[in-house]
Amino acid sequence: MFKIRQKLLKAKPKLRPIRRTPTLLQMEAVECGAASLGMILGYYGRTVPLVELRQACGISRDGSKASNLLNAARSYGLQAKGFKADLDALQQLECPYIIFWNFNHFLVVEGFSRQRVHLNDPATGSRTVSLEEFNSAFTGVVLVFEPSSEFKKGGRKPSLFLALYSRLRGSIWSLVYCVLAGFLLVLPGLAMPTFSQVFVDQVLIQGREDWLRPLIFAMLFTAVLSGLLTRLQLQLLRRMKIKLAMSMSSRFLWHLLHLPVSFYNQRFAGEISSRIQLNDRLADLLSGKLATTVISTVMVIFYAVVMLQYDRVLTLIGVAFVIVNLLALQWVARLRVDTNIRLMQEQGKVSGVAIAGLQSMETLKASGLESDFFTRWAGYYAKAVNVRQDMDNLNQRLGALPAFLSGITSMLLLAVGGLRVMDGALSIGMLVAFQSLMQQFMQPVNQLISLGSDLQELEGNLNRLDDVLRNPVDLEMGSRGEKEFMDDNSFVTSPKLQGYLELRDITFGYNRTAPPLIENFSLSLKPGQRVALVGGSGSGKSTIAKLVCGLYEPWAGEIYFDGQAKAQISRQVLVNSVAMIEQEILLFAGSVRDNLTLWDTTIPDSNLMQACRDAAIHEVVQSLPGGYNADLLEGATNLSGGQRQRLEIARALVNNPSILVLDEATSALDTETEKIIDQNLRLRGCTCLIVAHRLSTIRDCDEIIVLERGKVVQRGTHDELRQVQSPYLQLITSEGESLE
Numbered sequence: 001m002f003k004i005r006q007k008l009l010k011a012k013p014k015l016r017p018i019r020r021t022p023t024l025l026q027m028e029a030v031e032c033g034a035a036s037l038g039m040i041l042g043y044y045g046r047t048v049p050l051v052e053l054r055q056a057c058g059i060s061r062d063g064s065k066a067s068n069l070l071n072a073a074r075s076y077g078l079q080a081k082g083f084k085a086d087l088d089a090l091q092q093l094e095c096p097y098i099i100f101w102n103f104n105h106f107l108v109v110e111g112f113s114r115q116r117v118h119l120n121d122p123a124t125g126s127r128t129v130s131l132e133e134f135n136s137a138f139t140g141v142v143l144v145f146e147p148s149s150e151f152k153k154g155g156r157k158p159s160l161f162l163a164l165y166s167r168l169r170g171s172i173w174s175l176v177y178c179v180l181a182g183f184l185l186v187l188p189g190l191a192m193p194t195f196s197q198v199f200v201d202q203v204l205i206q207g208r209e210d211w212l213r214p215l216i217f218a219m220l221f222t223a224v225l226s227g228l229l230t231r232l233q234l235q236l237l238r239r240m241k242i243k244l245a246m247s248m249s250s251r252f253l254w255h256l257l258h259l260p261v262s263f264y265n266q267r268f269a270g271e272i273s274s275r276i277q278l279n280d281r282l283a284d285l286l287s288g289k290l291a292t293t294v295i296s297t298v299m300v301i302f303y304a305v306v307m308l309q310y311d312r313v314l315t316l317i318g319v320a321f322v323i324v325n326l327l328a329l330q331w332v333a334r335l336r337v338d339t340n341i342r343l344m345q346e347q348g349k350v351s352g353v354a355i356a357g358l359q360s361m362e363t364l365k366a367s368g369l370e371s372d373f374f375t376r377w378a379g380y381y382a383k384a385v386n387v388r389q390d391m392d393n394l395n396q397r398l399g400a401l402p403a404f405l406s407g408i409t410s411m412l413l414l415a416v417g418g419l420r421v422m423d424g425a426l427s428i429g430m431l432v433a434f435q436s437l438m439q440q441f442m443q444p445v446n447q448l449i450s451l452g453s454d455l456q457e458l459e460g461n462l463n464r465l466d467d468v469l470r471n472p473v474d475l476e477m478g479s480r481g482e483k484e485f486m487d488d489n490s491f492v493t494s495p496k497l498q499g500y501l502e503l504r505d506i507t508f509g510y511n512r513t514a515p516p517l518i519e520n521f522s523l524s525l526k527p528g529q530r531v532a533l534v535g536g537s538g539s540g541k542s543t544i545a546k547l548v549c550g551l552y553e554p555w556a557g558e559i560y561f562d563g564q565a566k567a568q569i570s571r572q573v574l575v576n577s578v579a580m581i582e583q584e585i586l587l588f589a590g591s592v593r594d595n596l597t598l599w600d601t602t603i604p605d606s607n608l609m610q611a612c613r614d615a616a617i618h619e620v621v622q623s624l625p626g627g628y629n630a631d632l633l634e635g636a637t638n639l640s641g642g643q644r645q646r647l648e649i650a651r652a653l654v655n656n657p658s659i660l661v662l663d664e665a666t667s668a669l670d671t672e673t674e675k676i677i678d679q680n681l682r683l684r685g686c687t688c689l690i691v692a693h694r695l696s697t698i699r700d701c702d703e704i705i706v707l708e709r710g711k712v713v714q715r716g717t718h719d720e721l722r723q724v725q726s727p728y729l730q731l732i733t734s735e736g737e738s739l740e
Helices: 029-043 050-056 066-075 131-137 160-205 209-257 261-265 269-310 312-359 361-367 370-422 428-469 475-479 541-548 571-577 592-597 605-614 618-623 641-653 671-684 727-735
Strands: 078-084 097-101 105-113 116-121 125-130 138-147 501-508 518-525 530-535 556-561 578-581 659-663 687-691 703-708 711-716
Touching: 029 050, 029 066, 029 097, 029 105, 050 066, 066 078, 066 138, 116 131, 125 131, 131 138, 160 209, 160 269, 160 428, 209 269, 209 428, 269 312, 269 428, 312 361, 312 370, 312 428, 361 370, 370 428, 501 541, 518 541, 518 687, 518 711, 530 541, 530 727, 541 578, 541 659, 541 687, 571 578, 578 641, 592 605, 592 641, 605 618, 605 641, 605 671, 641 671, 703 727, 711 727
Parallel strands: 530 687, 530 703, 578 659, 659 687
Antiparallel strands: 078 138, 097 105, 097 138, 105 116, 116 125, 501 518, 501 556, 703 711
């Protein structure tokens, strides 16, 4: 029987203790529920990565529901229950638990203290709010959890060391050479204090002027040696930086390009692009501060050993300085990691909103929405500035302490060192030499403390990068056909499909925890046949088109090409035989040729020009300055909407596809141009799967399939379907089309 610590007790003066939970920050707004559940699981001793939690909670482009979180929690062995409660009842519940916040967000409640509520927000990390603010945002929905007998602790927290090692293992020898150069730098570092001691005790105090010249030459030689070794070390680090930047960025982008389309549906384009840039910053840190600090830390050991030979009391003062700094670093470590992740996310959102607005500038100006867009952008920017201030405050706290402690340490060294000289335990030269050694000792320690703050930022950046790298790649792209796909002569050597297409009992949806959008759908096309999918918005037409093109994988059923299952056909053959034309047009800044061929130099000009003729755009291209080498602006804004759409059609035709999927492909064209292109496509003999709202474009199709909520409600030819009262007849009437 369900026995959860849901004890809605009568009012008690004593509040329940605050339960601190591990922070798991969401990477996107729709992931708040999954991240909150991850914090609950982490509190009870089970670490589950966010990538796995997304799947378990059924995160989709619409987010997740409370029922999904409860089912996911039960799958991990937690007893879970959701119910309605008021503020008084919440204060008597055993923490932690999840609440629904502002009707759009999930977060974790850790406890109550006087007039404050302690929260762990997957969007911002740990924070407190007043009871008034909490009560106004709390929707009354609460999810409570408790381990059952089936719950098992486990999982492994992300390791910073392993994440760094995976990136450095290809540059181990470069790092080893840098460490060896660092070891050699210890020699001049130890020699200089010795020279200082000799100069003070022997030359200044004893008056041995004959020692001065050889001492100066020795110091000059040591300085030159130190400079040469430092230059060698920096040169090795520079080469390592370039190698790391190239390997990490290329690996990250290659993985990113091989992720399924569903990955991009939930993310800002600007936020993703900002993660690519993190690789350069990471390479700079690994080959810069991190490498030099690791080397300097090794040198600290040598300096400490020598300092002990001079005076143990003074050495203990220096060691105490190090310990206090490290404790301060640990104190702010967790806050800096979480704050940095938040900062990177907010800055990525600012970039994403700015890019989206710039790409929609015509719409903004035509609608007079410039002020609304600015307000939206300013809201995101203000959030980023607030998080930046939080980060700067933490940096100021951490930066002020070493300077303060360094002054205290210098004062103590002078005071205690002076007493040790007066006692005869040290000579004046030894004290000068010790102070020089202490500076050498403190320099790596200060670097280590500075690196500690960078490492905390680094951990946040690594989490954002690994969030992408942990996502499994598209099986089609990752497991088959890659070698063929990368062949430079792909166009020349690629075989073509004949054009047979069959969808057999296809079931698919965007959220596995919800009923499927498409269920048991079947369709068969012969080479040259034309089939149209019609229906209202949300009926599943475009989804079926994307399934055929391989943008999504069906949950059940199989797609066959020329009688073979899609999994048995190489990706090279598929991409050269199946083409899709969408209503959304994507053209970039570059030549017309590059926009049509997508930089594939193996496509002959004859194919390029024939594709443009069939798309009724050849004459327009020829009239441009430079013809096919003419430059287009970003989004081809120097062309009309109809011309852009015809270029999109031509791009799909350059590979002479056997199967063509048209999703509202002629929506921006006039009727006459549409007829010309339709006739040209018929002459090509392509198998066509057509998604259309304008029914005039599909009258002559061999079959018309009417969809409603993912199910086939009617199918047949135009003449057959219009004879009876049916959904198709209603569509014709609503479109104002003639029945003839």
